[in-house]
Amino acid sequence: MPNPVIDCLLNHRSIRKFKPDPIPDETVNLILQAGTRAASEGNLQAYSFVVVDEPDLVKKLGFFAPIALVALVDQYRLKRWFELNDAPFYNDQAVNLFIAYWDAVIALQNTVVAAESLGLGTVYVGMILSTDVQEILGAPEYVFPAGLVFLGYPDEEPPLRPRLPLDAVVHRNQYHIPTDDEIRGFYKEKDALWDELNPERKRKFEGKGIKNFAQAVTLGHYTPKFIEGESRRLINNIKRAGFRLLEA
Numbered sequence: 001m002p003n004p005v006i007d008c009l010l011n012h013r014s015i016r017k018f019k020p021d022p023i024p025d026e027t028v029n030l031i032l033q034a035g036t037r038a039a040s041e042g043n044l045q046a047y048s049f050v051v052v053d054e055p056d057l058v059k060k061l062g063f064f065a066p067i068a069l070v071a072l073v074d075q076y077r078l079k080r081w082f083e084l085n086d087a088p089f090y091n092d093q094a095v096n097l098f099i100a101y102w103d104a105v106i107a108l109q110n111t112v113v114a115a116e117s118l119g120l121g122t123v124y125v126g127m128i129l130s131t132d133v134q135e136i137l138g139a140p141e142y143v144f145p146a147g148l149v150f151l152g153y154p155d156e157e158p159p160l161r162p163r164l165p166l167d168a169v170v171h172r173n174q175y176h177i178p179t180d181d182e183i184r185g186f187y188k189e190k191d192a193l194w195d196e197l198n199p200e201r202k203r204k205f206e207g208k209g210i211k212n213f214a215q216a217v218t219l220g221h222y223t224p225k226f227i228e229g230e231s232r233r234l235i236n237n238i239k240r241a242g243f244r245l246l247e248a
């Protein structure tokens, strides 16, 4: 029972090379409408989008593309509305951060599907979590970076990238603890990527004592130093935004 939505979802691939052609305003608006049509807790839409199209600012966020779309957890706008109505504000707590994070990312993924359905290419960039949006985007308190997507017309046609088999990802009723053999089976295709790496990259990894794809992930790419630095900046972002994670 294929249909255009399913076709679009099954055809997803990240695009990392974009044509410089601008995206027409009507297209951007349609994408944003599709984004904000997403579900949100209490229909409160505790998020904001920042459409970044100043080339220097886009580049600062990590890629060359006509637009960088930043999704923010936004409890600030709600606070302002509450204040105007003598309603108390206590949305500075962990659950408010996490639920609004959910709202923001769901809305952002809606924009990705909408953009791809209109022939645009997209790529998420995870580093936004550790970006100081107060400094870079002038965001106020109770605003925290949730997600970032670059949008533009594709200038490459990458192949579909592999996915884990459904059995690896889907559990029925109860979480199934896999055996070692099951884990090996799930990751067989990923493990095989080690032999397909370009020789120069492989030599670099081997120079660091890295012997397989899993080690390339934890020791070559997402290194302890990288993860710790990103985590520190993320925690600082939570604190800078004024969210309370520990106190009652």
Ligand SMILES: Cc1cc2nc3c(=O)[nH]c(=O)nc-3n(C[C@H](O)[C@H](O)[C@H](O)COP(=O)(O)O)c2cc1C
Pocket: 012, 013, 014, 015, 016, 123, 124, 125, 126, 127, 160, 161
């Ligand atoms: C949360 C998140 C963060 C990502 N961060 C980056 C990134 O920093 N740089 C990048 O090139 N791709 C990034 N990606 C894209 C993934 O690398 C990509 O989705 C994955 O390799 C699968 O490829 P596909 O999207 O083409 O199927 C990110 C994707 C997600 C969901």
